[in-house]
Amino acid sequence: MSIIAVNLTHVYSPDTPWTTKALDQVNLEIQDGEVIGLIGHTGSGKSTLVQHFNGLLKPTAGTLHVQGIEVTKGVNLRPLRQKVGLVFQYPEHQLFEENVALDVAFGLKNIGLPREEIQQRVEQALSAVGIDYQRFKDRSPFELSGGQMRRVAIAGVLAMEPEVLILDEPTAGLDPHTRKDLLEHLRLVQKERGITLIIVSHSMDDIAAMVNRILVMDKGKIAAQGSPGEIFSQGEKLRRIGLDVPPLTQLILALRARGIDLPADILDLEEARAAIGRWLRGGKGNV
Amino acid sequence: MIQLQDVSYSYQLDEEQVINAVSDISLTIEKGEFLVIIGHNGSGKSTLAKLLNGLLLPDKGMVSVDSMCTSDPEKYWQIRQQVGMVFQNPDNQLIATIVEEDVAFGPENLGVPPAEIVSRVEESLSQVAMLEYRHHAPHLLSGGQKQRIAIAGILAMRPQYLVLDEPTAMLDPQGRREVMDTVSRLNREEGITVVWITHHMEEAIRAHRVMVMEHGRMAALGTPREVFRQTELLQSLHLDVPVITRLGQLLAQDGFNLPADVLTVEEMVNHLCP
Numbered sequence: 089m090s091i092i093a094v095n096l097t098h099v100y101s102p103d104t105p106w107t108t109k110a111l112d113q114v115n116l117e118i119q120d121g122e123v124i125g126l127i128g129h130t131g132s133g134k135s136t137l138v139q140h141f142n143g144l145l146k147p148t149a150g151t152l153h154v155q156g157i158e159v160t161k162g163v164n165l166r167p168l169r170q171k172v173g174l175v176f177q178y179p180e181h182q183l184f185e186e187n188v189a190l191d192v193a194f195g196l197k198n199i200g201l202p203r204e205e206i207q208q209r210v211e212q213a214l215s216a217v218g219i220d221y222q223r224f225k226d227r228s229p230f231e232l233s234g235g236q237m238r239r240v241a242i243a244g245v246l247a248m249e250p251e252v253l254i255l256d257e258p259t260a261g262l263d264p265h266t267r268k269d270l271l272e273h274l275r276l277v278q279k280e281r282g283i284t285l286i287i288v289s290h291s292m293d294d295i296a297a298m299v300n301r302i303l304v305m306d307k308g309k310i311a312a313q314g315s316p317g318e319i320f321s322q323g324e325k326l327r328r329i330g331l332d333v334p335p336l337t338q339l340i341l342a343l344r345a346r347g348i349d350l351p352a353d354i355l356d357l358e359e360a361r362a363a364i365g366r367w368l369r370g371g372k373g374n375v
Numbered sequence: 376m377i378q379l380q381d382v383s384y385s386y387q388l389d390e391e392q393v394i395n396a397v398s399d400i401s402l403t404i405e406k407g408e409f410l411v412i413i414g415h416n417g418s419g420k421s422t423l424a425k426l427l428n429g430l431l432l433p434d435k436g437m438v439s440v441d442s443m444c445t446s447d448p449e450k451y452w453q454i455r456q457q458v459g460m461v462f463q464n465p466d467n468q469l470i471a472t473i474v475e476e477d478v479a480f481g482p483e484n485l486g487v488p489p490a491e492i493v494s495r496v497e498e499s500l501s502q503v504a505m506l507e508y509r510h511h512a513p514h515l516l517s518g519g520q521k522q523r524i525a526i527a528g529i530l531a532m533r534p535q536y537l538v539l540d541e542p543t544a545m546l547d548p549q550g551r552r553e554v555m556d557t558v559s560r561l562n563r564e565e566g567i568t569v570v571w572i573t574h575h576m577e578e579a580i581r582a583h584r585v586m587v588m589e590h591g592r593m594a595a596l597g598t599p600r601e602v603f604r605q606t607e608l609l610q611s612l613h614l615d616v617p618v619i620t621r622l623g624q625l626l627a628q629d630g631f632n633l634p635a636d637v638l639t640v641e642e643m644v645n646h647l648c649p
Contacts, residue, residue, distance in 0.1 A: 130517055130547045231388075234416050261463070261544040263415035263574040265613035290547040332548030335577065335619050338640045346648050357618060361625045364647070368631055 090252055090284040091118040091141060095150035098136055098308075102148065110136040112308035113150065120251075123278055124286045125295040125316070128305030129330040134288050137305065138254045141286070142172040155251055170199070173250030177257045179241035180234065188214070188232075189225035192243045199248075213247035214240070216277045218269060235266035239273075246277065253278075254286040259294055271298055293334040296320065296355050304331070317353025336360050377404040377427055377458070377536060377568075382436035383591075384422055396422035398591040399436070406535070409562045409569045411579040411599075414588035415613055420572045423588065424540045427570065428458035440536070456485060458536040459529030463544045465521035466514075474516075474524055475500070475509040481532040492531075499530040502565070503557050519550025523557055530561070537561065538570045543578065555581070576603075576617045580638045587612065600636035619643050 098111040110133050118124055128134045139145040141154050143165045152159040155171040176182070185191035189210055196206045211221045217239040224232075229240055238258070245253065258274070259267040275298045278285040289295050292302070296316040304312040304319060306329040312319060319326070323333045323341045333341070340354050340363075348367060354360050384397040396419045404410055404427075414420045425431040426438050429445035440457055443450040462468055471477035478496045487495065500506040503523040508516065513524055522542055529537065539558065543551040559581055562569045571578065579585045585602040587595040589612050595602050603609070603620045610616070616624070623637035623646070637643050 129549050261541070263613070264576075264615045265415055330547075330549045332551075335617070335640055336622070339619060339622070339643055342640060342644045343647065346644070348648070357622060357625065360622055361629070364622075364626060365629050365631070368626075368647075 089117060089153075090120045090122065090155060091116070092153045093117075093140075093150065094152075096137075096140065096147050096152050097149040098133075098140065098145060099148045100136075110308055111140075111147075114308070114310055116303065116310060116313075118284060118286070120284055121278075121282050122284055122301060123275075123299045124284075125292070125299035125302040126286055126288045126305065127290060127292055127295075127302060127331060128311075129290060132305040132329075133308040134305045135256055136308075138174065138256060138286065138288055141252065141254055142174045143168045144174070170248060171250060172252045172254065173245040173248055175242050175245050175253070175255040175258065177260060179245075180229075180237035183229040183237060183241055186228060187226050188219070188229055188240050189221070191229050191240060192247050195244060195248050209247045209249070210243075213243040216246055216273060216280075217243045218273050219243065235262050235270070238262065239270065242270075242274075249281075250283065252284040252286065254288070256288045257290070258287060259289070259291070267294060271295070274298075290331065292316075292320070292326075292332070296334075304329070306330075315353075316355055320355060321352030376406055376441060377570075378437075378439045379403075379426070380437045382423075382426060382433045382438055384426060384431055384433050386422075395591050397426065397433075400591075400593055401436075402586065402593070402596070404536075404568060404570060406568055407562070407566050409559070409571065409581065409583045411582035411585045412570065412572045412588060413574055413576065413579055413585060413614060414594075415574060418588040419591035420588050421540050422591075424460065424538050424570065424572055427536070427538050428460060429454050430460070452485075456532050457534055458538060459532060459534035461522070461525050461529060461537065461539040461542050463541045465518060465525050465545070468525040468528070469513040469521060472512055473509075474505070474511050474513055477513055477524060478527045478531050481528050485532060495531045495533070496527075499527040500524075502530055502561060503527045517550060518546045519553040522546060522550065522554050526554070526557065526561075534567070536568045536570065538572075540572045541574070542571070543573065543575065551575075551578075574614070576615050579603075580617060587614065599638055603638065604635045606635075 093114050093116050096111055096114040100108045100110055126134050140152055140159055143159050143163055146161050157168050183191050192210045192213055193206050196209055214221045219239050229237055287295050302316055302319040303310055311329055320337045323337050326333050340350055343350055350363050354363055379400050379402045382400045386394045386396055412420045426433055432446050438445045440454050443454055445454055469477050475496050478499055479492050482492045482495050500509055503526050505523050513521055543554055558569055561567045580599050582599055585599050603616050606616050620637055623633045624635050627633045633646055
């Protein structure tokens with residue numbers, strides 16, 4: 089079992105006028121090798137939750153176990169951080185080395201790996217995110233495009249070979265093509281290495297195709313969880329908690345509201361095309 | 376009216392490498408228009424935005440705002456006041472510790488008398504529905520709220536034109552809706568001309584015209600319907616057609632009678648259940 093939270097609660101600035109309960113008795117289990125989409129609007133607690141997973145934050149109450157390590161005030165952070173890689177929003181803001189290879193190697197040097205292994209891991213990590221090592225290793229990270237910088241920053245975390253990889257809004261600000269490509273690379277890495285992958289997002293559209301399970305957060309609690317199809321079919325609920333319902337889902341829900349018998353859990357264009365086509369052919373007559 | 380005549384702009388990376396960010400663009404942005412510019416990262420859209428108010432000056436060609444040329448140093452401030460810019464990251468655009476002070480910053484610099492500043496601040500904050508937050512600290516607001524404060528700061532300078540460079544890229548869906556609705560209303564009700572830069576196709580649906588950029592050039596220009604009908608062109612540029620439009624096109628391929636330019640969920644429902 090990868091992650092187990094029992095009544096996990098986190099309070100910011102306790103005993104002050106600004107006290108906020110960011111996590112409110114969260115219970116969840118994430119299995120090894122699962123691909124999880126964690127969605128929720130700003131302030132729903134999703135970033136607070138994932139910051140517990142690598143020990144950046146500690147529970148105010150309740151318990152959390154990650155890869156067999158209990159996250160508490162006294163936890164030894166080193167083994168935890170090696171097992172759990174957390175990629176923040178806009179990770180490219182944290183690039184700082186003079187060239188791409190050095191930037192990706194930074195964490196590896198810190199844990200004292202031999203030079204050959206560092207070189208090998210840097211190559212693998214860059215290729216895993218779709219960056220050609222030979223072409224890019226000597227380039228300054230600051231000359232790269234936004235999408236390339238994002239990939240290099242993610243490679244820096246991948247190179248540490250975490251068992252759990254968490255990405256907070258990995259596609260924010262990227263164009264649709266770059267977005268798709270980056271997510272495909274992440275999906276492949278997950279498959280090859282069998283790691284647990286957690287993607288934090290407020291865009292369900294992006295992640296629906298690649299995750300096994302979606303957790304929806306609202307007001308510090310898990311408001312819903314299930315397969316992408318199960319979550320998408322609850323359009324009204326999602327809208328109520330301030331989440332975007334993707335246009336295709338809106339369409340399916342609107343057609344169902346008109347009494348048309350379509351499955352509620354349609355995720356993508358081809359499914360919608362097939363289902364609407366079947367309905368149009370079967371008895372509906374010509375549009 | 377903002378006019379661009381054969382405008383080109385290039386960045387010199389080093390002695391050998393030159394990037395032609397904008398090449399030979401001619402375009403007239405009419406008063407009261409809502410123009411959306413789409414293109415993927417690096418297509419030149421941000422450079423074009425900065426050319427509109429003279430933050431950058433063209434290497435070739437000419438940009439004029441209400442017949443004032445952006446390269447005329449005497450018109451410099453007047454143009455900046457007329458063409459307000461809003462950028463992607465709201466945190467980089469807010470400077471004061473109290474919302475109303477932030478909004479007052481622009482008019483103060485323009486030398487507007489204090490009594491008028493007060494009324495402009497109030498007016499601008501109500502235009503973006505943030506008046507009740509006037510005494511709040513900007514850093515404690517949500518992304519969408521911050522971005523609306525940034526817009527209010529621009530409105531307080533009474534611009535005719537609002538240029539927004541990916542203003543929703545860092546916002547969550549709710550914040551994105553807030554900002555889109557605010558700007559749409561400013562365009563519709565206050566007649567402010569809007570240039571909205573994005574790579575979210577769904578945001579382009581509400582435009583009067585959509586311009587597609589690729590490698591610094593204009594790849595397409597027209598109403599959303601005219602542009603989104605050109606699926607092959609958009610896909611060759613790695614841009615998505617809005618998913619509802621695409622669904623209509625696929626169903627048409629399957630032999631159903633649907634137009635190639637359905638834009639919204641409502642339109643699609645009406646086509647399917649007339």
